[in-house]
Amino acid sequence: MALQWIHAYYGKAHPIWLNVLKQASLVVRKNMKAKEYIETAGVSMDEIVNWEKFSIKTMYLRLKSTFQKMPWxxxxxxxxxxxxxxxxxxxxxxxxxxxxxxxxxxxxxxxxxxxxxxxxxxxxxxxxxxxxxxxxxxxxxxxxxxxxxxxxxxxxxxxxxxxxxxxxxxxxxxxxxxxxxxxxxxxxxxxxxxxxxxxxxxxxxxxxxxxxxxxxxxxxxxxxxxxxxxxxxx
Known part of the structure; x- marks a missing residue:
């Protein structure tokens, strides 16, 4: 997963979000901006690093939250x-x-x-x-x-x-x-x-x-x- 690689390569021993990656590529910088969505979903960086596989459905449901289903x-x-x-x-x-x-x-x-x-x-x-x-x-x-x-x-x-x-x-x-x-x-x-x-x-x-x-x-x-x-x- 991209964020896991970024954490290992750029994060070192510090939280990845605290590092200012001026030399990073556009793709890396865009991944860094994912912090807002990650926090919205209630997922910590430690949890991401320990994931063995990523589920788009799980992330979508966590971002979407729960709403009342319309009977119609x-x-x-x-x-x-x-x-x-x-x-x-x-x-x-x-x-x-x-x-x-x-x-x-x-x-x-x-x-x-x-x-x-x-x-x-x-x-x-x-x-x-x-x-x-x-x-x-x-x-x-x-x-x-x-x-x-x-x-x-x-x-x-x-x-x-x-x-x-x-x-x-x-x-x-x-x-x-x-x-x-x-x-x-x-x-x-x-x-x-x-x-x-x-x-x-x-x-x-x-x-x-x-x-x-x-x-x-x-x-x-x-x-x-x-x-x-x-x-x-x-």
Whole structure:
């Protein structure tokens, strides 16, 4: 290991970090700068010198520390949908979308009514899927997949989707793609109504979601047979 060699060659009997190696090569000087990362990982120089082998995984885990695992991780990772779908889904799962309730708290807007249903105040929980408009869209997407259940609240949907997404079956992959595409299209429709003062009924949005999922999934052999059993043009 490079640091062990540097310690033996340059360190002598003194701690290596105390030596000023003006004559050292660029590679050696860069290795010396590793002190900051070594200390962050809680590794002493004596420990490094006595290592018989170096594990990148061990060092990575020590630098990374421990963080709470997100229950919706499997819903996001390896999602076969378009990147723009997954991006909006991540923001929604993290509650980072700039819904009107958040903007109102920051004093950016006084308008808090949902632009889709124009009845209740807009929030993540309302938009996905307590709003009558988004509920209609997601319920139809569920029905298209053969899942005859009503749309749930956002946290319940995330938990249900995360549990369902643990498998690698065609049904699970299509489900992950469908919820990502649905969240993205609902957010797009919301923005369309706010910024361009245009609106679309639920039916063409449902059809667009299904056709985009089929178009994306049909190129995968694993999904093509399952998708061929579903109605492409509902």
């Amino acid at each position: 991780k499997k819903l996001i990772c390896n999602n076969g949908g378009l990147p723009k779908w997954t991006f909006i889904l991540i923001l929604a799962a993290q509650r980072s979308l700039l819904t009107r309730d958040r903007l109102a708290k920051w004093g950016i807007t006084d308008e808090t009514v949902c632009p889709l249903c124009t009845v209740e105040n807009e929030s993540i929980e309302h938009l996905f899927f307590s709003c009558s408009f988004s509920t209609s869209v997601w319920s139809n997407i569920l029905s298209w997949q053969g899942l005859n259940r009503p749309a749930l609240g956002w946290q319940e949907e995330l938990k249900t989707a995360s549990d369902y997404a643990k498998g690698n079956s065609a049904d699970a992959v299509i489900y992950k793609m469908s919820i990502a595409a649905c969240v993205h299209q609902i957010w797009q429709e919301r923005n369309l109504r706010i910024f361009q003062h245009q609106s679309r009924p639920a039916t063409p949005i449902i059809r667009m979601i299904i056709q985009e999922v089929v178009g994306k999934g049909a190129i995968q052999k694993k999904l093509s047979r399952k998708l061929s059993e579903l109605n492409f043009y509902p």
